[in-house]
Amino acid sequence: MGRDTRRSRLVIIALVIAAFALITLDYKTGRSASGARGVVHSALGGVEDGVSAVTRPIGRTVSSLAHPNRYHDRADRLAQDNTGLRRQLADNAEIGRMSKQLGDLRLLADKGQYSVVPAKVIAVGDATGTDWTVTINAGRDDGVDIDKTVLNADGLVGTVSSATAHTAVVRLACDPNSRVGARLERTQLLGAVAGGQGPSTLTFTLYDASFRVQKGDRLVTFGSMDYVAGVPIGVITKVTDVGGLSRTAEVKPYVSVGTLDLVGVVVGRPATDPGDRLLAPQPVPTQPVPAQPVPTSPAAQTPVPGTGTSPGPARPGQGGTG
Structure with a gap:
């Protein structure tokens, strides 16, 4: 029994050595189905495949240990490619967003027949709220000058308070020192809009005290030295x-x-007052549907014998027996 065990071990060791020798021979000669391996492939093929499966991960591990920078370099390249793709997607999204803003601004300018110079907000003024201004990347070399009206696709932004060759400071309509001539859409009455209550609230005062203001009235600018006519301002809320x-x-x-980003400086006034056509159309109020009469059954229309009248529905206290 002991001799058989030792003999089996020797056979297994010999087979393993032979498999290693054949694998080494294949790597050196580049042949896999001829020569010595072709002779003994049928007998030792299974053992060779098993040994190859065991030794292949070991070889890869040894290779990675011998060349540690290879995988790190690949990971770095993949990370750089990923960053580049993300940057490209972000750039494409930004281009699409700016293109839409430019299209909306151009549409508003066409409706009002304004000549505008597009510009981008590059800085915000005093953060304490006492001086509401922004800086744009357009200046005198672009035709921008003091007191020019500034708008975006939504409406009035403010006026230019100072300008250099390539930049300009815009005083916002919500600035405490701002005062804008305004006109009511519904009645065409005139008044003034002033800032000072924060970025989301303006104050409108009607010039003629004998008239009244109503909630929901919309305002646009009327032509003056500082502002072009017809630019939407806002809606009365209180x-x-x-x-x-x-x-x-x-x-x-x-x-x-x-959210100010892209604005337009009006460098050319319209030939005529655009009126209210820059305001969005008012929603049409829905009319209530009138109730339809409920048809009665034929039995209810049958005359009562001897009376010539329909019985109609029974009322409380009628039609019962005592």
């Missing part, structure tokens, strides 16, 4: 009574100061 007269109101501006 009416304030002053001495029994409803001539003062709070206005929610159409332009969101916190």
